[in-house]
Amino acid sequence: MRATGVKSRVERAAIDLFAAHGVDGVSIADIAASAGISQGALYRHYRGKDELARRLFAEAYRQYGAELAAIVGRESGFAARIGAMVAQFCALYDRDAALFRFLLLAQHELLPATRQEDAPPVAVVERAVADAVRDGEIAVVDVVCAAAVVMGVVLQTALFHVYGRLPGPLVPRAPALARAAIAAVAALG
Amino acid sequence: MRATGVKSRVERAAIDLFAAHGVDGVSIADIAASAGISQGALYRHYRGKDELARRLFAEAYRQYGAELAAIVGRESGFAARIGAMVAQFCALYDRDAALFRFLLLAQHELLPATRQEDAPPVAVVERAVADAVRDGEIAVVDVVCAAAVVMGVVLQTALFHVYGRLPGPLVPRAPALARAAIAAVAALG
DNA sequence: TGTACATCAGTGAACGCGCGTTCACTGATGTAC
DNA sequence: TGTACATCAGTGAACGCGCGTTCACTGATGTAC
Numbered sequence: 001m002r003a004t005g006v007k008s009r010v011e012r013a014a015i016d017l018f019a020a021h022g023v024d025g026v027s028i029a030d031i032a033a034s035a036g037i038s039q040g041a042l043y044r045h046y047r048g049k050d051e052l053a054r055r056l057f058a059e060a061y062r063q064y065g066a067e068l069a070a071i072v073g074r075e076s077g078f079a080a081r082i083g084a085m086v087a088q089f090c091a092l093y094d095r096d097a098a099l100f101r102f103l104l105l106a107q108h109e110l111l112p113a114t115r116q117e118d119a120p121p122v123a124v125v126e127r128a129v130a131d132a133v134r135d136g137e138i139a140v141v142d143v144v145c146a147a148a149v150v151m152g153v154v155l156q157t158a159l160f161h162v163y164g165r166l167p168g169p170l171v172p173r174a175p176a177l178a179r180a181a182i183a184a185v186a187a188l189g
Numbered sequence: 190m191r192a193t194g195v196k197s198r199v200e201r202a203a204i205d206l207f208a209a210h211g212v213d214g215v216s217i218a219d220i221a222a223s224a225g226i227s228q229g230a231l232y233r234h235y236r237g238k239d240e241l242a243r244r245l246f247a248e249a250y251r252q253y254g255a256e257l258a259a260i261v262g263r264e265s266g267f268a269a270r271i272g273a274m275v276a277q278f279c280a281l282y283d284r285d286a287a288l289f290r291f292l293l294l295a296q297h298e299l300l301p302a303t304r305q306e307d308a309p310p311v312a313v314v315e316r317a318v319a320d321a322v323r324d325g326e327i328a329v330v331d332v333v334c335a336a337a338v339v340m341g342v343v344l345q346t347a348l349f350h351v352y353g354r355l356p357g358p359l360v361p362r363a364p365a366l367a368r369a370a371i372a373a374v375a376a377l378g
Numbered sequence: 379t380g381t382a383c384a385t386c387a388g389t390g391a392a393c394g395c396g397c398g399t400t401c402a403c404t405g406a407t408g409t410a411c
Numbered sequence: 412t413g414t415a416c417a418t419c420a421g422t423g424a425a426c427g428c429g430c431g432t433t434c435a436c437t438g439a440t441g442t443a444c
Contacts, residue, residue, distance in 0.1 A: 045387090149346070233419080
């Protein structure tokens, strides 16, 4: 079978399976079957399972960071920046929940092995907080702690959605979540 | 070797290893070696690796929920309850960070297989929010969403500590985190 | 245009390692008489 | 108290399955002449 887009089918299958069962819970046979190719064919595109997982993770992680950084660059003011970032997180989740879940689940094992070029998502949030503190927009707070609070509000909501506790898309919830994140940071100081 | 407390040594070794490498990243040989017994001896106490992981998870999860429920029962008023719960989460983390991390990491694969008798941690938080809404203490908010925000503030902070981004014990940070959680819920409405 | 050849994404069988599990056996402890 | 026996937490070697990886081979496509 000389199908077009084999690589993209492998990536989609791998992301969906990794998101559902974790990297260790998925075999090469699973991915190959789901993508409709033989196991051997997979090795024409990747050195092995590890490289496949690492490349998928690193690429998505880099892209998330880049999109967040771009959005922060377009906004000025703490509230606007947090609002835009929260909205973007929600949009990323709605766009591809499996990818989002894969990043959340796999970060424990894959993040240490990822070259963190550019700005990872957490660094973008930290920078927005640091700017706001520097400009006197918000009280002096521990930047790392504030970033944790902002990320927590968004990511835990996404996890609740993954577990089926929250229905519907996340984007409509973004304004409320942004208000919550901003209020939480303000209350930290 | 007829050592005393073999079971508790196995549990400690398993929790530490599971927390560090994930359940799938740890072999029976690893656990046995770390506990100072042979692989075969492990099967005198557990039917197998799955049961070991499931029992450790279920017991810790149940205990976390029970301790949180007890604490909520001692407090009245939304702010006091959230404050006590956040402090308890921090204390649980400081008491045994590996156990806390194990619960966070493994919930994706072990929570679905856990009989949720009594009240799991998230249900305790939800009930505190629901009570506050019913009593008119806070605005009417989506209870699930509010619970996600509270849990997110605490758990993401704990994760940042796991990743080495935050130093020191969490208990001293509990008051600030509680204020953040309460403000976040208030801003949701 | 036809022929010979190189390239390369595919196949599927085979391999070998790691890991969970089993099992015959050991030796200490408790108990019946 | 001494003897025979049951019990049971241990040991460590062996087993077998699953999975990642390899490899000889296939057939389609592109290219040189």
